[in-house]
Amino acid sequence: MIRPMTESTTTFDPVELLGERFLAAIAAVAPGVGEGADPMISGSKRAELGDFQSNAAMPLAKRLGMKPRELAGAIVEKLDVADLCEPVTEADIAGPGFINLRLRADALAGLLARMDAPELGMPAPAEPRTIVVDLCGVNLAKQMHVGHLRATVIGDTLARVFERLGEKVIRQNHVGDWGLPIAMVTRKLQAEAGAGRLDLEALTLDELDRLYKLAQFECAGQGKGLAIVEKFGLGPKIEAELSAKHAEAMEHLAGAKATLVALQAHEPGVYAVWKRIYEVTMGACLEACGRLHTRITEAANAGESSYSEELRGVVEDLVARGVAEESDGALVVRLDAAGDGGIAEPCLIRKSDGGFLYATTDMAAVRRRVRTLGADRVIYTVDARQGLHFRQVFAAARKAGYATKPGASGPSVLEHAAFGMVLGEDGRPFKTRSGENVKLGDLLDEAVERAARTVAEKNPELGEGERREIAEAVGIAALKYADLSGERIKDYVFSFDRMLAFEGNTGPYLLYALVRTRSVFRKALEAGVALDYADAPIVIGHPAEKALALELLRYPSAVRGVAAALEPMRLCGYLYGLAGAYSSFYDSCHVLKAESEGLRRSRLRLCALTARVLADGLETLGLPTVERM
RNA sequence: GCCCCCGUAGCUCAGCUGGAUAGAGCAGCGGACUUCUAAUCCGCAGGUCGCAGGUUCGAAUCCUGCCGGGGGUGCCA
Secondary structure: OOOOOOOOOOOOOHHHHHHHHHHHHHHHHOOOOHHHOOOOEEEOOOOOOOOEEEOOHHHHHHHHOOOHHHHHHHHHHHOOOOOOEOOOOHHHEEOOOEEEEOEOHHHHHHHHHHHOOOOOOOOOOOOOOEEEEEEOOOEOOOOOEHHHHHHHHHHHHHHHHHHHOOOEEEEEEOOEOOOHHHHHHHHHHHHHHHOOOOOHHHOOHHHHHHHHHHHHHHHOOOHHHHHHHHHHOOOHHHHHHHHHHHHHHHHHHHHHHHHHHHHHOOOHHHHHHHHHHHHHHHHHHHHHHHHOOOOOOHHHEOOHHHHOOOHHHHHHHHHHOOOOEEEOOEEEEOOOOHHHOOOOOOEEEEOOOOOEOHHHHHHHHHHHHHHHOOOOEEEEOOEHHHHHHHHHHHHHHHHHOOOOOOOOOOOOEEEEOOEOOEEOOOOOEOOOOOOOOOEHHHHHHHHHHHHHHHHHHHOOOOOHHHHHHHHHHHHHHHHHHHHHOOOOOOOEEOOHHHHOOOOOOOHHHHHHHHHHHHHHHHHHHHOOOOOOOOOOOOOOOOHHHHHHHHHHHOHHHHHHHHHHHOOHHHHHHHHHHHHHHHHHHHHHOOOOOOOOHHHHHHHHHHHHHHHHHHHHHHHHHOOOOOOOO
16 A cells, blocks of 8 residues: 655654644744743643643743743734644633643544554654664573563563664674683583583583582582681581582682683683583573564674673773773772762772673673664663663773764763563562572463463464464563563562453553454455545544544654653553553444444544554564454 | 662552643442454542652652662672
8 A cells, every 4th residue: 555655754743743833932922032942742631621732831931030821822822723723712721821722623634644654653764873782681501581581571672662763773682601600511511521411412401500500509619608617616527517618619610710711712622512502592592582572683692702802902902091090909990080970989890810800891892882883872771780880881981982983072872771670479589489580481381371271261263273373472462561561670570460461551452452453354344345444534523533543643752752761661551542542432433333434434544543553563562463362 | 888779549550851630450349242352441439649848830750858678889790
């Protein structure tokens, strides 16, 4: 279906359009002051007062030393909105100076027609910016768990939002694939394989996860315990026992450090084992990412190991340029100056034993992302506990010039899109009864399993294959939506019952609303109703039609709101409102049995537009959708 | 000690740059299906916005102090 594109470049958002008109009126009333004023247009909270309102008169009156109601009157007098609104009179000025506006039905219809174009009001920008999104953040040899769910889902959704807005997005999976912990498990695997207790080719992630924990345990020293024993004189026997354990652990640790050195030198035997760990872990990770309906692929892999060759150069560069300095044998970047961010804690980039730290890797990552990949904005979807770390790294990177693109006048934007913890229903961190992390795969399975039960119950006539497909989509959508629909920074309580309740603000509710838009067209086909609605004049009569129309027009601003605040919740809230408006409309405005053919065609067009916005919005959020459920 | 985040209805959460009577959902109560999927819709009830000051014509929102909860804090990642 091809429609003329001529009008699609202009906005159909009443807030923007009215803003322009108000700005002109304000400028006419207060020359020299009004030009930069904020027209303060917003949707009316109370439908009986109007559709939109401007609150501009109050703050402006203060600056001009006028009475706000008088200023409001003057603005209304200069206001030219006859083509958009019902006549605005003195009676529409309320309270201290609110100006209430009612959209004309024909204007509303015209705006909707303008929206009804392929890009739905979000044309690609002439010069896309480059946005790097750091997401997923898995560690080698460890099972993915509910914490990775947030980093993966929120990060991918933010990436999708920028993609929808036409920006160039580069996903970066900063895999924890390097350093001493990885060397520990590599060494452990070598030993197990060497002793014939392990077939590396048949290695599973479960086994890897177990050996990782074992290696960690073996290398854990008893220093603290020994100190306590000595301090309180708990006896030579216990001291000897602990000493022996400690010595053993130190031996393991020394072995791990040697393995790390071998790994860094790409010594073939060690490297081959590491490579195997990498393959097994990333295979499982990418499978989970696929099942989660994300666009995270192998191309996003940019693990810590990929920076290992750059760390020495980073540190040397920082020292040479006087950005880093020595302190107690370590190298630090001081950030306490007001111009550096005023952070009391310095950023450590090299230990006194010469080893690098994760801040060193992150400095190298900022440098690559901004200076090589050309990021205008780098977004880190990492849990909130890393707040200080990122404040330090960002400040240090800016100080070092790593955050500035070659030739750019100022640094790119570095942002930590921090998210809260996932809690169990007891309010404590989400774990199994035995205190283990819940495996991500198990979590997905249970969501899908529960969804399958409900689908079978609600729609028993579906075939086995379709039912399973629908359950997969519904379960995943429910899980992701639960993660996306709250404020990012807050901890959230994980509850299968709530996310899969299929009522209220849930993923399944949105999917259901989309299904209901689509079923109208299936039924129309069955009934032989002509689907010639594409250019049908839109008729806005019923209050439910009007509410739906107003909701539809807000779509682009909702998506842009997510990009600005990095809050997927905004789009969730918008879609929930749209789904609700559609449900009310669906209930009170029959489409196929509309009173006239004109009205039916108008409503079909409204349904089609709603379906497209819902589908586009769900795809932007990254929720899988279904035709029936 | 210092720093950061959170505190809104019984529960889970919204409330965008300060704006009119603080909104949803769940749970509770009451209605609406021979009619496009009732996984829905409509209505009722439910709140000293943690507390106390301050700024303002106007504060859940901004500032200060306190209380409660969580997290972080120089050589782990």
